[in-house]
Amino acid sequence: MRILVTGGAGYIGSHTVRQLIAGGHEVVVYDSLELGHRQAVPADRLVVGDLRDIDHVDQLLVAHRIEAVVHFAAYAAVGESVAHPAKYYTNNLLYPLQLLDRCRRNGVQKFVFSSTAATYGVPEVVPITETTRQLPVNPYGATKLAFERALADYADAYPFGFCALRYFNAAGAAADGSIGEDHTPETHLIPIVIQAATGKRPHVEIFGTDYPTPDGTCVRDYVHVDDLAAAHILALDKLAPGMKLAYNVGIGRGYSVREVIRTAEDVTGLKVPVKEGPRRAGDPPSLVASADKLRAELGWAPQYDTLKAILETAWRWHKAHPNGYDG
Ligand SMILES: NC(=O)c1ccc[n+]([C@@H]2O[C@H](COP(=O)([O-])OP(=O)(O)OC[C@H]3O[C@@H](n4cnc5c(N)ncnc54)[C@H](O)[C@@H]3O)[C@@H](O)[C@H]2O)c1
Numbered sequence: 612m613r614i615l616v617t618g619g620a621g622y623i624g625s626h627t628v629r630q631l632i633a634g635g636h637e638v639v640v641y642d643s644l645e646l647g648h649r650q651a652v653p654a655d656r657l658v659v660g661d662l663r664d665i666d667h668v669d670q671l672l673v674a675h676r677i678e679a680v681v682h683f684a685a686y687a688a689v690g691e692s693v694a695h696p697a698k699y700y701t702n703n704l705l706y707p708l709q710l711l712d713r714c715r716r717n718g719v720q721k722f723v724f725s726s727t728a729a730t731y732g733v734p735e736v737v738p739i740t741e742t743t744r745q746l747p748v749n750p751y752g753a754t755k756l757a758f759e760r761a762l763a764d765y766a767d768a769y770p771f772g773f774c775a776l777r778y779f780n781a782a783g784a785a786a787d788g789s790i791g792e793d794h795t796p797e798t799h800l801i802p803i804v805i806q807a808a809t810g811k812r813p814h815v816e817i818f819g820t821d822y823p824t825p826d827g828t829c830v831r832d833y834v835h836v837d838d839l840a841a842a843h844i845l846a847l848d849k850l851a852p853g854m855k856l857a858y859n860v861g862i863g864r865g866y867s868v869r870e871v872i873r874t875a876e877d878v879t880g881l882k883v884p885v886k887e888g889p890r891r892a893g894d895p896p897s898l899v900a901s902a903d904k905l906r907a908e909l910g911w912a913p914q915y916d917t918l919k920a921i922l923e924t925a926w927r928w929h930k931a932h933p934n935g936y937d938g
């Protein structure tokens with residue numbers, strides 16, 4: 612298939628691009644490199660550009676006779692979305708709506724979208740299934756849910772099918788340590804814990820120890836980035852016009868912040884300095900996926916089904932690239 616991958620030089624995008632290329636697809640990566648890395652994708656696949664420049668995107672759809680779009684490009688920091696909703700509504704909803712309409716006008720019939728557990732807000736019951744009510748509690752989740760709705764309306768009205776993959780917490784790195792997670796600033800727990808272990812930061816702050824969870828810290832479902840990537844390949848294989856697919860992507864097991872820290876100490880053999888702090892605004896106590904639908908309908912089977920196995924890959928990447936892609 613001829614596939615345009617927006618945000619393909621980012622963390623999850625670059626791992627997916629690698630699998631798409633290995634699967635024989637013709638891939639065009641479109642990324643502004645604002646948050647992504649040139650080194651994360653093969654140079655001959657990368658077109659540097661911003662989704663804001665929709666005519667540029669349109670030219671690519673036509674020139675490469677694109678058949679499917681995998682759309683990762685977005686901003687993804689929950690706290691920032693509360694402080695700067697305009698930034699999120701523009702990049703995560705306005706530009707994607709323009710992209711969607713250019714897809715319609717150019718006959719692109721398959722679309723895979725990076726959605727998120729944040730569309731569920733604070734769920735009443737965990738594990739979360741795809742029928743759990745989607746009630747986002749921050750602008751980030753709201754923009755992602757709004758775009759899911761637009762996709763569904765397009766699929767009802769036009770010859771178009773989509774798959775919304777609702778990721779839980781992406782983690783880990785390629786098994787060979789060649790690509791991995793490098794965000795600036797870093798907000799995600801696992802890279803922060805590793806940076807604290809290696810002395811690159813003084814400590815990891817635990818955001819809240821009074822949650823209604825077994826050890827008082829937040830529980831999350833960490834899913835390996837290559838298993839996430841594999842879900843995109845399966846979705847593309849399945850998609851056909853008229854389909855409206857949505858799947859949770861998680862391993863179906865939750866780990867608390869303290870468990871992440873303990874496991875990182877075990878994997879690295881290093882002590883992680885910890886400071887207990889207040890809750891971070893907008894954090895649900897527990898987010899754990901039921902990915903039964905993804906397993907049953909697409910045959911998805913994660914290769915990494917423990918936090919330890921995921922952390923080992925993150926640690927390998929960090930040791931090989933202590934300063935991320937720049938060193
Ligand atoms: N990381 C997670 O745990 C997680 C969880 C749920 C959902 N998601 C979603 O998955 C997607 C990828 O996340 P990630 O962690 O790989 O993020 P990332 O920041 O590493 O990747 C996003 C990429 O999109 C690019 N980009 C952003 N805006 C752009 C624009 N206007 N034009 C062109 N390129 C643009 C950035 O340069 C970056 O390379 C996002 O849509 C995010 O909301 C991530």
Ligand SMILES: O=c1ccn([C@@H]2O[C@H](COP(=O)(O)OP(=O)(O)O[C@H]3O[C@H](CO)[C@H](O)[C@H](O)[C@H]3O)[C@@H](O)[C@H]2O)c(=O)[nH]1
Binds near residue numbers: 800
């Ligand atoms: O320094 C830190 C960083 C994080 N945490 C805690 O660790 C857990 C995981 O936090 P992350 O920031 O790594 O991930 P989130 O669960 O907040 O967010 C992730 O999952 C969301 C879906 O729920 C969104 O999609 C978002 O883009 C994605 O990064 C949270 O309970 C958070 O409070 C800390 O205690 N200290």
